């Protein structure tokens with residue numbers, strides 16, 4: 001079988017970016033005691049910071065002419081506008097509208113969901129957003145693939 005003559009290969013492409021941000025785990029839906037009990041030291045009003053690593057993985061057919069699912073330069077531009085411009089060197093709870101103006105707690109789970117929802121509609125029609133992986137620390141990592149219960 002020769003390449004591309006019978007079936008189009010489908011590939012996954014990942015772009016990695018890092019950003020620095022601070023936050024505090026605190027739910028507006030809970031009182032101070034419950035916040036302290038659930039979030040412990042992470043509820044400290046002074047907040048704390050992380051160097052987040054975000055892996056954005058898209059899935060699509062490899063174009064027979066360009067050899068690409070999509071140009072990673074274009075993917076980088078999308079990540080810059082959705083993630084870097086919005087979250088880098090920011091306080092997630094006070095500076096990022098989706099957290100500031102809602103009841104969302106700035107957990108890594110919610111950061112991953114926010115990034116997924118922000119990126120998915122910017123992709124070309126033939127490309128799907130497969131996965132967002134957010135490393136809050138080297139030990140704490142969350143994956144979101146767009147699944148809802």
Ligand SMILES: Nc1nc2c(c(=O)[nH]1)N=C([C@H](O)[C@H](O)COP(=O)(O)OP(=O)(O)OP(=O)(O)O)CN2
Pocket residue numbers: 025042048106107108109136137139140
């Ligand atoms: N399910 C989640 N649990 C926690 C999250 C989260 O996003 N999702 N986040 C935190 C805190 O933000 C905290 O920064 C991480 O806590 P921790 O792992 O305790 O961080 P340390 O660096 O202190 O960990 P060490 O064990 O000392 O290395 C908490 N929970």
Ligand SMILES: [Zn+2]
Pocket residue numbers: 023042048049050136
């Ligand atoms: Zn934290």
